Amino acid sequence: MSKVSNLRELVELTGAQLESGLKSLPRDKGAPKLTTAVCTLAAEEINKSLAQVDVAGMLAHGWARARALRDAATASLASPGKPALATLGEHDLRYTCTPVLQMLSGEAALPEIRFTVELVAHFKAAEMSVVDGRLASVAPGSASVVARVKCGNTTLAEKATPNARLSSTIRLDPALEIG
Amino acid sequence: METAASWLARWFGPKRALQVAAHIDPASSTIALEGGEAAHPPLTIAAHIVPGRVELLVRKEAVHE
Numbered sequence: 001m002s003k004v005s006n007l008r009e010l011v012e013l014t015g016a017q018l019e020s021g022l023k024s025l026p027r028d029k030g031a032p033k034l035t036t037a038v039c040t041l042a043a044e045e046i047n048k049s050l051a052q053v054d055v056a057g058m059l060a061h062g063w064a065r066a067r068a069l070r071d072a073a074t075a076s077l078a079s080p081g082k083p084a085l086a087t088l089g090e091h092d093l094r095y096t097c098t099p100v101l102q103m104l105s106g107e108a109a110l111p112e113i114r115f116t117v118e119l120v121a122h123f124k125a126a127e128m129s130v131v132d133g134r135l136a137s138v139a140p141g142s143a144s145v146v147a148r149v150k151c152g153n154t155t156l157a158e159k160a161t162p163n164a165r166l167s168s169t170i171r172l173d174p175a176l177e178i179g
Numbered sequence: 180m181e182t183a184a185s186w187l188a189r190w191f192g193p194k195r196a197l198q199v200a201a202h203i204d205p206a207s208s209t210i211a212l213e214g215g216e217a218a219h220p221p222l223t224i225a226a227h228i229v230p231g232r233v234e235l236l237v238r239k240e241a242v243h244e
Contacts, residue, residue, distance in 0.1 A: 038224070045226040053228055062233035068240065089239040097231035104223040117231075 004145075004164045007053035007097075010119065011147035011159045015040030021156035038103075046099050046115065046149070053097065056138075056170045059121060062093040063128060064135045064176040072130040073178050083129040083136065091126070095119040099149070115156070119147040121164070134175035140166055 004010060019039040034042065063069075072086035101113040127139040142165045148158040 038222070041224045042226070045224050049226040049228045058230075058233060062235040065235045066237065068237075088237065091238055092236040093233055094236065095231060095233045098229040099226050100229060101224070101226045103225075106221065 004055055004161070004166055006051045007055055007058075007117065007119070007147070008047050008051040010055065010145055010161055010164065011117065011149055011157055012047045012050060013043040013149050013157045015043045017149075017157045018043045018046075021151055021154050024154055025152055042101055042103075046101060049099050050117065056166050057172075058095055059093050059140075059166075060135065060138060060170060060172055060176055062095070063088070063126060063138050063140075064178050066091075066128070069128060069130055069135060069178045072128070073133045076130045077133045080132055083131050086128045086130065088123075088126045088128065091123055093119075093121045093123070095121075113151070116150045117147065118150065119145060121145045130178065131175060133178065135178055136172055136175040138170045138172070139168060140170065142166070 015036060016039070019034065019036055022034060022039070066086070066088050068086045068088050072084040076082065076084040095117075096119070097117050099115045099117060101115070103110040103112075121143040122145070123140055123143045125141060128135060129137045142163050145161045145164045146158070147161075149156045
């Protein structure tokens with residue numbers, strides 16, 4: 001597939017999926033009933049919000065926690081301005097976030113509906129560069145990704161992308177704190 | 180004049196109002212109510228992301244030669 005830049009490219013929601021998912025939620029949880037027309041508009045708004053999430057930038061916060069970076073961070077502090085390299089072997093990054101759907105009828109806010117996006121990206125390896133004790137860039141190669149949108153415990157949409165390509169080198173500006 | 184939204188909230192409470200308001204056709208300017216139709220204000224729909232967290236699970240450390 002082409003290069004992945006935002007979360008919408010890994011999972012998106014149709015109006016039909018939203019409508020059917022909301023119908024399947026337990027009624028005692030106050031699950032809203034939305035018409036087909038409203039579901040179509042709501043799904044598109046959720047998809048637009050997913051398109052705002054920078055996948056590489058978000059995953060970089062996980063790489064910054066790698067224990068393998070600690071030695072490189074120490075080495076980089078001994079040689080200011082020079083990159084120290086570290087390699088991470090096979091690993092997963094798991095990301096969750098919460099899309100929130102808001103509806104206004106005129107100026108009156110209706111109760112918001114909260115969703116969950118879960119993403120698991122499996123990488124064979126990643127090369128990381130540390131400068132002045134901070135993670136400056138990552139070369140991750142491609143990933144196998146599964147992403148889903150849930151409402152409560154109900155999965156509304158799920159998509160597997162076996163060969164998701166990120167940038168060959170993700171440059172982090174500003175560089176990320178390690179740990 | 181009272182808006183349909185405040186009418187709904189007053190009679191059904193905010194949670195139930197959402198369910199009733201869901202029957203609003205966004206392309207229409209009226210809402211079907213028992214006993215007739217009432218004008219409703221435009222329905223605005225928006226979504227935003229509350230950032231979450233990312234976890235790293237290392238399965239195999241890199242092999243260094």
